[in-house]
Amino acid sequence: MKKLILVFVLAIVTSLSASDIIVKQSNCSVDKTVKNIKKIVKKKGLSVFATINHKGNAKMVGMKLRASKMVIFGNPKLGTALMKQDMRVGLDLPLRILVFKDKNGKVQMAYRDGSWLADKHIIDAPKKVQKINKGMDNITTKAGQCKKG
Template identity: 40%
Template sequence: MTSLNVLIGICLLTLTCLAQASDLVKKPSQGSVQETMDRLESIVTSKGLTIFNRIDHQANAAGAGMEMSSAQVLIFGNPKMGTAIMKQDAGAGLDLPLRVLVYQDAEGQTWISYHDPAGLRDQHQLEGNPAVDKAAEAIGKLTDGALR
């Protein structure tokens, strides 16, 4: 019976990981990491959203005496929308504000990547919350704009 429990546990863990991975959105960019992130930051600012931080992983790695390819994260959001989500389930605060990663892979391709906010419904108790749909639509449009 114990091996059956272990097998069931492994299956459930695998399904959970697959569900989270399916929320990952990746879009190729023709620009460099810097150019793509600059465009994204400009668009986010022009829409009146709050930028909480921009993290340059490559610069931080260099500061630690290490090397890595270019990668930057933009942390941003709309506090009013985020609050509407967290009022329904404070646990959603683990995934808010929104984060977008722009990075260069080993082949030199630049990517924009983020977790689709619609996935918050499954991870938290957010059924019927219109702010989740708005956040999912907004991050899609913002990142599409950064690719132009």
């Protein structure tokens, strides 16, 4: 019983500390949101490196999954500056936004707060982290704007 309580407490603490993940609702479909993200990212002069279709990958192995795609993108100049401080930052770069349909059928966009990089790696770059946060907020806000109906 004590082990079960410990596991429960650890699960709660872990979920509370997961506040570095920001989730925002999109008024668009998963596909339209992804298309919007790519367009916005390219317009900002960033590179789109890949789009991963989690639902498509699940289907290839005979499994079902709600719509879920991840856009991987970044700014090599910014990423390189951070990696020069701590090469392990490369584990968390490039940036990514997960677009998915939740269990209620609503489209969500999820991404990590830029402070994750500073908290988990040895970097001193508050302005760069702030730039990442502002950029991710702007991208997701714009990407999720579609007329309802």
